[in-house]
Amino acid sequence: MTEENYNPIPQPNEIDIREKEDAMGAYLMMFAALGVGLPLPILNLVAAIIYYYINKGKSLFVRFHSFQSLLSQLPTSILNAIAVFWGARIVFFDYAFTDVFKGYLWLVGIANLIYIIFSIIGAVKARKGQMYYFLFFGRVSYQSVFRRRETDSLKVVNQPPKM
Numbered sequence: 666m667t668e669e670n671y672n673p674i675p676q677p678n679e680i681d682i683r684e685k686e687d688a689m690g691a692y693l694m695m696f697a698a699l700g701v702g703l704p705l706p707i708l709n710l711v712a713a714i715i716y717y718y719i720n721k722g723k724s725l726f727v728r729f730h731s732f733q734s735l736l737s738q739l740p741t742s743i744l745n746a747i748a749v750f751w752g753a754r755i756v757f758f759d760y761a762f763t764d765v766f767k768g769y770l771w772l773v774g775i776a777n778l779i780y781i782i783f784s785i786i787g788a789v790k791a792r793k794g795q796m797y798y799f800l801f802f803g804r805v806s807y808q809s810v811f812r813r814r815e816t817d818s819l820k821v822v823n824q825p826p827k828m
Contacts, residue, residue, distance in 0.1 A: 671811045671812055671813060675726050675794075677793060677795060680726055685726075685792050687723060687731075688792075689788045691731040692784040695713075707746055709742060710735075713731075717731040717734075726794075728810050730787065730791045733799055733803060744776050747769075752766075
């Protein structure tokens with residue numbers, strides 16, 4: 666991974682307030698289901714996907730934070746969805762409330778708490794115009810967003826008139 670293959674990272678004084686707020690908003694998508702009042706774990710993920718595609722054409726700073734937020738919501742959304750479906754199965758089909766399910770609920774609770782803490786830190790840092798890299802997701806997001814694309818391979822179709 667060499668520096669010349671990546672676009673420069675904008676500094677906080679180069680980012681306008683609107684971009685900082687848009688980047689911060691990406692991390693606040695985790696509260697989408699709470700805002701609607703539904704216990705649907707997939708709603709957060711859908712909101713993050715929509716937010717990413719709406720802001721994809723904006724600056725690299727906003728795109729990075731939106732993509733990192735989206736990627737970091739995947740594991741917790743999957744864990745939450747399994748917990749909801751497993752819990753619904755227990756309630757509606759009278760399955761046993763086992764110690765395995767209790768342990769899984771603890772795991773989901775801890776994963777969600779960690780995710781909320783890191784998302785709040787990410788939102789605060791984004792609002793300040795700073796980059797904040799989540800473990801694993803930060804590297805993947807940086808490489809995806811800031812990598813320079815090869816444009817030399819495009820065939821030149823339009824030419825100036827020949828003299």
